[in-house]
Amino acid sequence: MSELFKAIQQNRDSILKEWLDSIRAASRRRDLIDDRELEVQTSEVVAAIVDAPAGTTLQDFGAPGWQPLKDLLSSLSASRAALGFTPSETALFVLSLKPALFTIVREQAGNHAEQLFLGVTTVNDFVDRLALHTTDSFISARNQVIARQQEEMLELSTPVVTLWDGIVALPLIGTLDSARTQVVMESLLQAIVQTNSRFAIIDITGVPTVDTLVAQHLLKTITAARLMGAECILSGIRPQIAQTIVHLGINLSDITTKARLADAFKVALERTGRSVTRTTKPAGSVATATREL
Amino acid sequence: MERIPILRMGNFLLVTIQVDMHDKLALTLQDDLTNRIAEVGAKGVLIDISSLEIVDSFIGRTLANIASMARVLDAETVVVGMQPAVAITLVELGMSLPGIHTALNVESGMEFLRQIVPDYREKDDDGDYTED
Numbered sequence: 001m002s003e004l005f006k007a008i009q010q011n012r013d014s015i016l017k018e019w020l021d022s023i024r025a026a027s028r029r030r031d032l033i034d035d036r037e038l039e040v041q042t043s044e045v046v047a048a049i050v051d052a053p054a055g056t057t058l059q060d061f062g063a064p065g066w067q068p069l070k071d072l073l074s075s076l077s078a079s080r081a082a083l084g085f086t087p088s089e090t091a092l093f094v095l096s097l098k099p100a101l102f103t104i105v106r107e108q109a110g111n112h113a114e115q116l117f118l119g120v121t122t123v124n125d126f127v128d129r130l131a132l133h134t135t136d137s138f139i140s141a142r143n144q145v146i147a148r149q150q151e152e153m154l155e156l157s158t159p160v161v162t163l164w165d166g167i168v169a170l171p172l173i174g175t176l177d178s179a180r181t182q183v184v185m186e187s188l189l190q191a192i193v194q195t196n197s198r199f200a201i202i203d204i205t206g207v208p209t210v211d212t213l214v215a216q217h218l219l220k221t222i223t224a225a226r227l228m229g230a231e232c233i234l235s236g237i238r239p240q241i242a243q244t245i246v247h248l249g250i251n252l253s254d255i256t257t258k259a260r261l262a263d264a265f266k267v268a269l270e271r272t273g274r275s276v277t278r279t280t281k282p283a284g285s286v287a288t289a290t291r292e293l
Numbered sequence: 294m295e296r297i298p299i300l301r302m303g304n305f306l307l308v309t310i311q312v313d314m315h316d317k318l319a320l321t322l323q324d325d326l327t328n329r330i331a332e333v334g335a336k337g338v339l340i341d342i343s344s345l346e347i348v349d350s351f352i353g354r355t356l357a358n359i360a361s362m363a364r365v366l367d368a369e370t371v372v373v374g375m376q377p378a379v380a381i382t383l384v385e386l387g388m389s390l391p392g393i394h395t396a397l398n399v400e401s402g403m404e405f406l407r408q409i410v411p412d413y414r415e416k417d418d419d420g421d422y423t424e425d
Contacts, residue, residue, distance in 0.1 A: 189377030196397055223389045224380035229373060229396035 004119050007108045009050045016046050018100035026096055048072050058122050061129040074137040081141045090138050094131040158184045160191035167199045167268045173206030181217035192230045199268035200225055203261045205236030215250045222255055235264035297322045299329050305337040305406055311344045319355040330366045337406035338363050341399055343374030353388040360393045369409055373402035
């Protein structure tokens with residue numbers, strides 16, 4: 001079969017030309033990639049195939065000789081993922097190489113049906129593996145993006161805001177799972193230490209459902225804050241959630257709960273010896289000021 | 294033998310834990326502290342654990358025990374400066390230390406003690422509360 005490989009090496013230019021033709025026929029994504037770049041990419045791939053070190057065979061795709069080709073295809077599919085190609089379009093780019101190679105096989109085999117069949121199978125197998133490798137790297141590149149976004153989302157989703165000296169608030173948005181609650185708990189406790197806050201308001205307006213697990217996580221956070229010397233106020237419990245909490249038999253009686261974040265804030269201000277008063281009559285907009293007692 | 298110093302400030306006792314607590318040290322502290330409370334008639338105990346990085350269930354239980362013993366001896370206990378990691382560990386161990394008062398730092402801890410100990414007065418030179 002090394003004769004086939006030799007024939008491929010000798011016909012590099014015709015392969016390149018035929019490949020480009022079939023890509024242009026198959027692909028409708030000229031908007032995403034221009035012809036010149038496509039030519040550069042195809043010639044790079046063909047070069048990587050043709051310049052494979054001696055002893056590397058088409059049958060053995062796992063051979064170290066194909067490593068440069070694999071790396072090249074990985075980087076190609078990563079860049080295509082970034083450009084917005086679909087996985088099938090990316091695979092099609094590699095699969096379009098088949099007709100060009102089949103031409104070589106036919107020329108070489110002539111009338112020998114057996115040799116033709118053998119050549120076609122080999123080429124088919126080789127190109128399929130190339131395409132699979134491309135798809136694999138395409139998906140792993142996507143997965144990396146997803147994992148990074150998840151991490152970023154986790155960080156973004158737990159902001160601790162300072163409402164006043166010694167009062168911090170944690171507005172929770174989205175479903176709470178164990179991993180997220182751990183981050184929430186840690187960032188709240190860190191913020192309590194850093195800002196030296198005696199009061200922490202946990203607002204769960206944005207939490208869609210509260211089950212036993214979420215409630216347990218909340219209770220743990222509140223207990224941990226209490227152990228550090230801070231008091232937690234729970235706010236933003238929606239009627240639905242209030243019903244669920246009672247039905248589940250969760251005991252929140254030791255915890256101060258308020259309907260709105262504003263009410264919780266008012267309680268915290270009162271307990272730190274402050275009160276909210278209106279200083280002037282509302283002229284268009286309501287003006288309020290916080291006065292220290 | 295290693296001991297944790299207990300300082301007296303008027304009616305209050307001040308304990309600052311600045312070394313790694315091991316079981317024996319915790320028991321020694323429990324012994325010393327109860328003795329001191331009885332000796333000076335302390336009304337409040339402040340335990341600063343801001344330097345404590347590692348706790349286990351035994352240390353947690355000893356802290357709870359110290360607080361209960363102090364209450365029997367007519368003194369309130371406040372634990373101040375617990376690190377987030379320590380708090381999380383205790384909660385995960387299922388120890389919410391329900392009988393213990395907590396505060397963020399020594400300053401707010403002392404303020405809290407002054408509030409809950411109603412007749413906070415320094416003893417006279419002759420060791421009683423009378424005016425003469």
